[in-house]
Amino acid sequence: MINKGDKIPEVNLVKATENGPEQVSSSEYFAGKKVALFSVPGAYTPTCSAKHLPGYVEKAAELKAKGVDEIACTAVNDAFVLGAWNKDAGSEDVTMLADGNGDFAKAVGLEMDGSGFGLGTRGQRFSMIVNDGVVEELNVEAPGDFKVSAADYMLDQL
Numbered sequence: 001m002i003n004k005g006d007k008i009p010e011v012n013l014v015k016a017t018e019n020g021p022e023q024v025s026s027s028e029y030f031a032g033k034k035v036a037l038f039s040v041p042g043a044y045t046p047t048c049s050a051k052h053l054p055g056y057v058e059k060a061a062e063l064k065a066k067g068v069d070e071i072a073c074t075a076v077n078d079a080f081v082l083g084a085w086n087k088d089a090g091s092e093d094v095t096m097l098a099d100g101n102g103d104f105a106k107a108v109g110l111e112m113d114g115s116g117f118g119l120g121t122r123g124q125r126f127s128m129i130v131n132d133g134v135v136e137e138l139n140v141e142a143p144g145d146f147k148v149s150a151a152d153y154m155l156d157q158l
Helices: 026-031 047-059 060-065 080-089 104-107 149-158
Strands: 014-015 020-025 034-039 070-075 094-098 111-113 121-123 126-131 133-139
Touching: 014 026, 020 026, 020 080, 026 121, 034 047, 034 149, 047 060, 047 070, 047 080, 047 094, 060 149, 070 080, 070 121, 070 126, 080 094, 104 111, 104 121, 111 126, 126 149, 133 149
Parallel strands: 034 070, 070 094
Antiparallel strands: 014 020, 014 094, 034 126, 111 121, 126 133
């Protein structure tokens, strides 16, 4: 599993944009900025839609006031699903990074087996502060919990 002080591994992600999916490498995306990244097991899932994404939308201005350049959400979903979810429940303050094949979740060692719920392999619920490609804070939730990956918790770390 990735740790504080580690560099984000090189993988390709797909950024959901108004003009459709845009390929982006992790090294390009995280270079030269401070990113508040959070991962959800899936778009439109209950905790993710009721608490996780809304918390980051609500606290976006506060996060940015504390030095965050960009807020990003990743999930093992395709860019079309993440784009629709952001349009329905998110905001322009949150960048959606699709990890459709789970390459990022695997590369950071934060996969989970959601097959018992029909989800297959997904990314765990976590958050991290990434500064110029290096993990400054890492918050991984225990299965079924929603505490340390919340926007409020991250605000206290900044």
